[in-house]
Amino acid sequence: MPLNNKYLNMELIDGKKVSETIKQQIAAEVEQIKARGEKVPHLAAILVGNDGGSVTYVNNKVKACEQCGFVSTLKTFDENISEETLLKTVEEFNNNDDIDGFIVQLPLPKHIDSQKVIESINPNKDVDGFHPMNVGKMMIGLPCFKSATPAGILELLKFYNIETAGKHCVIIGRSNIVGKPMSVLLSQKGWDCTVTLCHSRTKNLEQVCASADILIAALGTPGFVKADMVKEGAVVIDVGTTRVPAPEIPRGWRLKGDVLFDEVAPKCSYITPVPGGVGPMTICSLMINTLQAAKGKKA
Amino acid sequence: MPLNNKYLNMELIDGKKVSETIKQQIAAEVEQIKARGEKVPHLAAILVGNDGGSVTYVNNKVKACEQCGFVSTLKTFDENISEETLLKTVEEFNNNDDIDGFIVQLPLPKHIDSQKVIESINPNKDVDGFHPMNVGKMMIGLPCFKSATPAGILELLKFYNIETAGKHCVIIGRSNIVGKPMSVLLSQKGWDCTVTLCHSRTKNLEQVCASADILIAALGTPGFVKADMVKEGAVVIDVGTTRVPAPEIPRGWRLKGDVLFDEVAPKCSYITPVPGGVGPMTICSLMINTLQAAKGKKA
Numbered sequence: 001m002p003l004n005n006k007y008l009n010m011e012l013i014d015g016k017k018v019s020e021t022i023k024q025q026i027a028a029e030v031e032q033i034k035a036r037g038e039k040v041p042h043l044a045a046i047l048v049g050n051d052g053g054s055v056t057y058v059n060n061k062v063k064a065c066e067q068c069g070f071v072s073t074l075k076t077f078d079e080n081i082s083e084e085t086l087l088k089t090v091e092e093f094n095n096n097d098d099i100d101g102f103i104v105q106l107p108l109p110k111h112i113d114s115q116k117v118i119e120s121i122n123p124n125k126d127v128d129g130f131h132p133m134n135v136g137k138m139m140i141g142l143p144c145f146k147s148a149t150p151a152g153i154l155e156l157l158k159f160y161n162i163e164t165a166g167k168h169c170v171i172i173g174r175s176n177i178v179g180k181p182m183s184v185l186l187s188q189k190g191w192d193c194t195v196t197l198c199h200s201r202t203k204n205l206e207q208v209c210a211s212a213d214i215l216i217a218a219l220g221t222p223g224f225v226k227a228d229m230v231k232e233g234a235v236v237i238d239v240g241t242t243r244v245p246a247p248e249i250p251r252g253w254r255l256k257g258d259v260l261f262d263e264v265a266p267k268c269s270y271i272t273p274v275p276g277g278v279g280p281m282t283i284c285s286l287m288i289n290t291l292q293a294a295k296g297k298k299a
Numbered sequence: 300m301p302l303n304n305k306y307l308n309m310e311l312i313d314g315k316k317v318s319e320t321i322k323q324q325i326a327a328e329v330e331q332i333k334a335r336g337e338k339v340p341h342l343a344a345i346l347v348g349n350d351g352g353s354v355t356y357v358n359n360k361v362k363a364c365e366q367c368g369f370v371s372t373l374k375t376f377d378e379n380i381s382e383e384t385l386l387k388t389v390e391e392f393n394n395n396d397d398i399d400g401f402i403v404q405l406p407l408p409k410h411i412d413s414q415k416v417i418e419s420i421n422p423n424k425d426v427d428g429f430h431p432m433n434v435g436k437m438m439i440g441l442p443c444f445k446s447a448t449p450a451g452i453l454e455l456l457k458f459y460n461i462e463t464a465g466k467h468c469v470i471i472g473r474s475n476i477v478g479k480p481m482s483v484l485l486s487q488k489g490w491d492c493t494v495t496l497c498h499s500r501t502k503n504l505e506q507v508c509a510s511a512d513i514l515i516a517a518l519g520t521p522g523f524v525k526a527d528m529v530k531e532g533a534v535v536i537d538v539g540t541t542r543v544p545a546p547e548i549p550r551g552w553r554l555k556g557d558v559l560f561d562e563v564a565p566k567c568s569y570i571t572p573v574p575g576g577v578g579p580m581t582i583c584s585l586m587i588n589t590l591q592a593a594k595g596k597k598a
Contacts, residue, residue, distance in 0.1 A: 115441070135438050136431030139483070140475050142414070166502045174486055176439050183482070183496070184438070187473055192500040194507065197482070201491040203465045208493065 009233075010265055011160070013272040015152075018159045019280035023067050026291055030069035033294075041294035042071040043127065043286070044093055044102035048086065048112070049079030054105050061103070064283045070290060073099065083112045087120050094122040101127030101145075101293035103286070127289035130177075139184055145289045150182040152281025153216065153237055154191070155288075160270060162214075162235055165192035170212035172258070173219035174199040178239055182216060205229075217258035227263040236264060236271040239278050255279070308532075309564055310459070312571040314451075317458045318579035322366050325590055329368035332593075340593035341370040342426065342585070343392055343401035347385065347411070348378030353404045360402070363582045369589060372398065382411045386419050393421040400426030400444075400592035402585070426588035429476075438483055444588045449481040451580025452515065452536055453490070454587075459569060461513075461534055464491035469511035471557070472518040473498040477538055481515060504528075516557035526562040535563060535570040538577050554578070 034040060043065050047058045058074060065072035075089060086104075093102045102125055108114045118126075123133035129145035137144035146154075157164060169186050173179040174197055186193040193214065198205055209215055209229040217225045218239035230236060240258030257274030265271050272278055333339060342364050346357045357373060364371035374388060385403075392401045401424055407413045417425075422432035428444035436443035445453075456463060468485050472478040473496055485492040492513065497504055508514055508528040516524045517538035529535060539557030556573030564570050571577055 132432050132435030132439060132441070134435065136433065136435030139434050139438050139479060140431060142431070166500045168502075180438060180483065180486070183486075184479065187479070187482075187496050187498070192498070194495060194497055194501040196493060196495040197486050198493055199486070199491070201465045202493040203467075 010268050011270050012265075013156055013160060013237075013270050013277055015156060015272060015277040015280040018156055019284040021159075022155065022284050023064065023287060026068040026287055029291065034069070039098075039294070040069065040071050041290050042073070042098055042100050043290045044073040044075065044096075044099045046075050046077070046086070046089060046093075046102065046104045048077045048081055048105070048108055051107070054107070058105050061283055061286060064287055065290075068287050068291070070287070071098075073102075079109045081109075081112075083116070086112060086117060090117060090120045094120075094125060099125065101125045101290045103128045125293060127286055127293055129289065135176075135181070138181060141188055145293070146185065146285070147177055147181050148282040148285040148289075149178045149218075149239060149278065150185050151285040151288070152278060153182060153239075154185060155281055155284065156237070156272065156278070157235075162270060164214065167193050167213035168211060169193040169195045169214040169216065170198060170209050171195060171216045171218065172198045172205070172209065172224070173217070173239075175218065178218040179216075182218070186214075219258055221258055222256035223258070223260045225259040225264060227260070227267055230264050230267050232267050233269045234267065236268050237278060238272050238274050241274060241279055309567050310569050311564075312455055312459060312536075312569050312576055314455060314571060314576045314579040317455055318583040320458075321454065321583050322363065322586060325367045325586055328590065333368070338397075338593070339368065339370050340589050341372070341397055341399050342589045343372040343374065343395075343398045345374050345376070345385070345388060345392070345401065345403045347376045347380055347404070347407055350406070353406070357404050360582055360585060363586055364589075367586050367590070369586070370397075372401075378408050380408075380411075382415070385411060385416060389416060389419045393419075393424060398424065400424045400589045402427045424592060426585055426592055428588065434475075434480070437480060440487055444592070445484065445584070446476055446480050447581040447584035447588075448477045448517075448538060448577065449484050450584040450587070452481060452538075452577060453484060454580055454583065455536070455571070455577070456534075461569060463513065466492050466512035467510060468492040468494045468513040468515065469497060469508050470494060470515045470517065471497045471504070471508065471523070472516070472538070474517065477517040478515075481517070485513075518557055520557055521555035522557070522559045524558040524563060526559070526566060529563050529566050531566050532568045533566065535567050536577060537571050537573050540573060540578055 045058050062072050062074055093099050104117055118130045121131055123131045126134055127145055129147040134144045138146055171179050171183050183195045183197040187195045206229045210231055214235045216237040220240055222242045238257035238259040241255045243253040244256045246254040255275045344357050361371045392398050403416055417429045420430055422430045425433055426444055428446040433443045437445055470478050470482050482494045482496040486494045505528045509530055513534045515536045519539055521541045537556035537558040540554045542552040543555045545553040554574045
């Protein structure tokens with residue numbers, strides 16, 4: 001890794017590598033399932049409309065299923081689909097015993113009540129972990145499907161044997177899919193961080209961030225975290241994935257994280273790059289949840 | 300209030316007064332409901348066994364129902380009741396349209412799976428807010444029944460117009476019924492605290508506490524918070540209610556909070572006493588939730 005030569009004390013957290021490793025482990029387990037003549041895990045996805053990002057995400061999920069040896073089903077709808085038809089499909093998937101878990105790719109068109117759709121999913125098949133039953137169980141510390149990004153970050157910390165107990169973890173951003181669940185998970189027994197959850201109303205944010213042993217940036221503002229906000233030796237996890245214009249490359253955009261990588265990395269003990277850090281772990285978590293769903297357990 | 304004379308800059312948070320005020324407001328609303336000839340709110344409680352604390356709590360809840368003008372039903376069972384019989388009663392209460400909300404007083408005897416019982420309650424009648432559906436909705440920021448103690452603390456902050464936005468709130472204790480939900484609620488929009496959740500594995504706890512604008516002690520260790528852990532002018536909320544032996548009074552015990560009141564109070568801008576601070580608010584929250592359940596809305 002050339003970066004490790006440049007920043008001697010820093011280790012790059014390679015989400016792509018971790019994700020590939022976990023998918024290979026899953027694939028090996030699926031081979032054994034097949035060898036025993038048991039049912040192969042089956043993930044289904046519902047995609048409404050043809051938003052570029054959503055299409056890419058869903059295709060990547062289908063591809064990950066192939067890598068893991070899962071069966072996958074993709075059901076697509078025109079963006080004008082009625083809420084009723086969508087709910088009917090959810091109900092079909094709930095009742096289809098062959099489907100172990102499924103997702104409804106978000107965002108949905110404005111005329112559809114997303115929360116209603118999420119709550120119509122059988123919590124035991126809700127491998128995205130967005131159903132309030134799963135969120136509530138996560139909060140209480142019960143077995144559940146954890147939402148993909150926070151669960152993926154936990155996998156990264158585990159893979160790199162990063163000590164969390166008693167560490168001060170500062171999270172920037174209080175979203176329902178990253179900041180809030182991350183704060184709950186890292187506070188729980190086994191992880192045992194002292195977590196401070198920051199947001200747009202936080203005062204002295206720079207100072208709070210600079211006190212973090214583990215800093216998780218999940219606010220979606222490219223380059224927000226600068227070197228003076230990071231303590232020497234900190235672990236920095238960058239959840240930001242904003243598309244910024246990049247006319248110099250054919251697709252015209254590139255992903256930018258919330259952390260100014262070049263100036264922050266030299267101060268870190270560990271840091272995730274963007275892309276290739278947290279991003280690949282999201283789909284990996286979905287695969288873990290699907291395997292657990294197939295085994296009748298929650299991750 | 301003699302205390303205000305002694306500690307000139309400190310205001311005592313009078314939970315008893317706030318609770319009585321809110322119950323009077325509820326009673327007035329129930330009078331209007333009756334005047335319109337509509338159904339009066341009905342809270343039911345299930346009590347298993349005769350644990351002294353539980354009997355007292357349930358009786359206080361029944362008394363609060365009377366004060367609010369609610370109908371109340373108390374169903375008691377011998378501690379040897381089977382889980383099946385208890386679940387059957389929960390089902391009856393779920394299906395009884397006259398009952399707007401009900402609680403199963405905890406703790407339950409060891410041979411009964413408490414979590415299973417909680418999850419068998421219809422979330423729309425779960426006025427204790429312990430069902431994962433309500434916990435999950437609280438986490439996501441959706442309308443729900445909030446658990447009593449955190450909701451009661453929010454009522455106290457509201458009643459005394461205590462500014463929370465941008466304040467650093469430190470919570471000691473990560474329990475499912477106080478610390479965790481409190482951290483989520485105070486982080487949310489509208490309250491906007493920067494919350495740090497501390498627990499037994501937290502390092503430099505004294506220092507972290509001393510940085511708090513709002514300090515919430517919910518660990519259950521009498522007298523844990525001392526003056527040097529509190530910033531001058533802080534708001535201190537004491538959730539501790541440990542029974543300590545007190546042979547000098549007839550009942551033989553008294554309640555002690557987590558805060559060493561006498562030495563901490565002079566440094567505070569606001570502080571809750573024990574008893575008479577957070578305690579009375581818990582039942583008050585239950586009354587608020589029951590009224591909301593009767594109105595078909597969640598608090």
